[in-house]
Amino acid sequence: MSSRILLDHGSGGKIAGRLIQELMLPAFENPILAQLADGAILDLDGRRLAFSTDSFVVDPLFFPGGNIGHLAINGTVNDLAMCGAVPLYLSAALIIEEGFAIEALTEIVKTMGAAARTAGVTVVTGDTKVVPKGAADKLFINTSGIGLIPAGVDIAPHRARPGDRIILSGTMADHGMAILTKRAGLAFETAILSDCAPLNRMTAAMLAATKNIHVLRDPTRGGVGAVLNEIAQSAQVGIRIYEEKLPIRPEVAGICELLGFDPLFVANEGKLLAFVPETDAERVLAAMQQDLLGQSACIIGRVTADHLGRVLMETRIGGTRLIDTPAGEQLPRIC
C-alpha cells in the first residue's frame, strides 16, 4: 500500500478492495463483516436482521433527477433490500459545513422525509454535527438501516451457482453520467437523469414469485462490471455476459463514448442484479418487468463452472473480452 490515502481507496475498484482486506477485516475480525455483502445479516434472538450503513458525499448536492437526500435514503433502503430484507428503520446523521444555507438543508431534509415515506421506511434516530467553514465540503450524510429477512430467504454474494441466470433490472450508467454532466457544466441537448430509486418493492415482488434467488446486488460504485467481479470471486464461479443484451439509453451510451467512459463501470442508484437458478429465472424476470423500475429488465448473462473468479463478455462482433475490475474510480464523489 502507498503511505497516503488516495481517491481510489474509496472507489469500487481493486485499490479499495485491498484497503478493506488488509486493514478493515483484520481490525474488526469477524465472520459477518468478512462476507462483504451490502449489509450484515444478524441473528438477533431468533429473528434474522439486515443491518447496513452508507455515507454520502456526492458533489454536487443537487443533480438532474435528485439530490443527496434521495441518495441517502434510497442507498440504504437498497442495501437492505439486496440482503433480501424488508427495510424498516433508518438513522440519519448529518455533517454540515458552517455557513451552509439553511434553505438548501431544508430542501434536502424534506427530500429525505419524502423519500423515506415513498420507500415505506421510518427515520427513527439521528445526529447533527457542524464543522467550521473549510473542514467539510457543504454536507455529508450517513444513513444506516435495519430490515427483517423473511423466513426461507437466503441471499448472499457467495451463493451464485453455475447455471444461474443473471438479470439486470434496467439501463446502465444513468446516475454516474447525470452527476458527471452536471458537475462538468456540460450542456448536452438531452438531459440525463439519475436513476436513484428505492428497489425494495421490486425485491418484495421478486421474492413473492420465488424464494429461490441466490444473489441480489445494486451496482452502485464500480458499476455492473465491478459488482459482477466481486460476485465471481466471492462464489468462485465464472460469469459470462452478452454485450448485445446490456441495456443502456442511447443518450447515455453516446456521452459515455464521447467522454471515454465504459458504462459497465459507471454507477447506478436504482438498478439491481439478480442471480437466479434457470428454473426460476423467467418467473423472477416477469415479476421485475411488472414493476415500474424493472420494465427494461432482461437476462444479461449466466454463471459458468469455468474461468472461475472471472467475468467474460461475448462482444457484439463475436469475440470474448475479459471484464476486469479497474484499479480505481472513474468518477469520484458520485454517491
Add this chain to the structure above:
Amino acid sequence: MSSRILLDHGSGGKIAGRLIQELMLPAFENPILAQLADGAILDLDGRRLAFSTDSFVVDPLFFPGGNIGHLAINGTVNDLAMCGAVPLYLSAALIIEEGFAIEALTEIVKTMGAAARTAGVTVVTGDTKVVPKGAADKLFINTSGIGLIPAGVDIAPHRARPGDRIILSGTMADHGMAILTKRAGLAFETAILSDCAPLNRMTAAMLAATKNIHVLRDPTRGGVGAVLNEIAQSAQVGIRIYEEKLPIRPEVAGICELLGFDPLFVANEGKLLAFVPETDAERVLAAMQQDLLGQSACIIGRVTADHLGRVLMETRIGGTRLIDTPAGEQLPRIC
C-alpha cells in the same frame, strides 16, 4: 432561524435544539424520533431493539486519553446502553480526506477494533468514502449500533419523576478539557485525560440491581447542565442539584476556572446520569461504585414537583442559581 448554518447548530445548546424541532422532526414526522432519546427504541417482531447513530468529527484526532476511534465505538455503545439496551452490533462508516496518512488510519481502525472487543460488541458492516484534499478535515467516522432491551426495562428521558434521585457516575468535564488543552497546545503541568470509556458493563450491573431506573443519559455535548435541562423539559419536572456534591478533578476545575469554562457544560465521554426512585437509589449507587468507571459515583440532586422544566443549583454559599442551557457550544468539534 438565521439563513446559514452556524457552529452552534451542531452543539448541545438551544440553537441546535431549535434546528431539530423546526426542521428535522417535521420532515421525518414520527413518534419514535420525536422522543429525542440517545437512541430509538423499536419493536421488531416482538423484540425491543435500541438503534442509535453518531458521527464523530473530533479535532484533533489523537488527544490525551484516546483517539477518534475510541470515541466512535464508545459513543454509540454508550447511546445504546443509555436506552437500557445490551449493545451488540455496530456499523462503521469512514469519510477520509485524500492524502491522509495510512499509518494514522491504521492506528485508528485498530483502536476501533480493540475498543469494540473491550465493550463486547461486533463491527459487522462498514463503508469507506474518500473525498478530495480539502473537502474534509482528515477523517470523520460514523458509527451506528443495535442493542437488545431486556424485558422489564423502560428507560426514557420523559420518565423522570418527582422524588427521583439523580446519580452522576464520576467527575465532570474531563473529556472536553483534554481536547481543549491538546488543541490549544497548552502545556499544563498536570495532563488531563479524556474519560472516554464504554458504560455498558456498568449499566448492566445497575439493571441487575434493579429494573426500577427511570432515565439514563451520558452527558456528552452540552455536558451535565444541558442534559439535565433536556430531561427536565422532556418529563416536565423540576431538577435541583447541589454544587458541593458535583464531582470534579481539582486540575480540571482549575483549568476550567483559568479559561472561563463552566464544567457543568463541558462534554464527558465516559460518564452517565441516572434518575432512580428514592427506594432504589442506594442500591443503584452501590452497583455503580463497584464498577471501575463508577468509583466516584454520587447523588448530585433530585427531581422536584416545582419549577417544572427548569434546573436549579443550590450553591456552596447557600444561594440558588438557575442552570440554563447555553445557546450554543463552548467548544466545537469535541466529539
